[in-house]
Amino acid sequence: MKLFKREQYLRKIRGFYDADDLIKVITGVRRCGKSSLMKTIVDELIERGVSRDNIIYIDLDKRGFKSIKTPDQLEKVIDQEIKSKELNYLFIDEIQNVKGFESLINGYRTDGGYSIFITGSNSYLLSSEISTKLTGRYISFEMFPLNFSEYVEMKKFYGKPIQPNTIIELNNYIIEGGFPRTIFFDEIADKRNYVANIVDEIFEKDIRRRVKIKNRELFNDVTRYMINNFAATTNIRSLHTILVKSGFVISEATVDKYVNTLVDAKILYECNRFDMKSKRSIRGDRKYYLSDLSFYFSMNTDNQLNYGPSLENIVYIYSKSKGYSVSIGRIGKLECDFILRDSELNYSYVQVSYTIALSKETEDREYRPLEQIKDNYPKYVATTDYILQRRNGIKHVNILEFMLNNQDF
8 A cells, every 4th residue: 555655754854864873763652653654764765766675674563573572683683684785774663672772773873884763662762771872873753643734635645535624624633633544444433442442552562561650540540630631731739739639649759750651652742831031941830732632532432622722732733743842931921822943943923722703802812922922933823713813913824724734833
């Protein structure tokens, strides 16, 4: 089957295809498409004229390779696959299955002549262990499930029906989520069952096998709380107080550990606050966004949508997938939903609301924080409205069309 190209990730990696001095590490929540991305890179290398003899692809979760558990076993397989003395491209999927792989992979990097790409469990690839052993020797690329633009484009690519009404299509995206494999299921029950199995796989392989959790019931309660309160202001101390009042015996440090575990597994993304006046990060209150909204529906039995947080989450993931650094801005007592910074250190400011057409008060609420920002970086009010406002040079955009056109802030 022809693979859908995740162009915004390929664009970031292409300049490193031939870099044999850097290990390319692809991270992201399970089943977001890391393996398919590597296979797409292989296809592009072949299209570019690279011989298949120079490409070594090892998926450690597949038959024939699942028995490889030690660096010596992996080295033997790699050496058996080498057929050329020219630059070889080494792809290893699910690298965490081999304990102590770092020294071996770094050895091939040191030898030269190998452009190395690896994927694996996020809780491991982001740990202090690999960071210490490979510091300065790797470059990381973060993947996300399909953003709204990719979701629609992938459905077109595989001939799946698309609603002409973008609001209905947004509703489908919120409920179904952006895990690429769900595109191929026609029934919503099958889509949800698939996502539920992803959740189970993450908890079993990325969390329970790696992190010692003494009280699973308590961990599950923290997980449910964080997922059900995505995009809401969260304070670890306040969460600890809620749990203690509910009868749990737990320290604040353990609550913090549990939340960080969900972040390491890429279920959650932490977004810190930034004070616009002092130009400093604010400790304490922060927001957490879901890597995919389907996590919410997989752990809840209702289909009720709160479009405000959902749209905010969608814009957050869209911005992260485009490569922006994201924080929440505070201007006195007012809040700017997102401060975005690109790779060239340019800023933009974004307010997200489902609509500002309800009243002048609603419009003022969204515009007021942006009007308090005195620099000349672009400022956006992003809504689903098709009648767009003009006010003080701030750009009012229909966020659905904005994302579908794959625009940058």
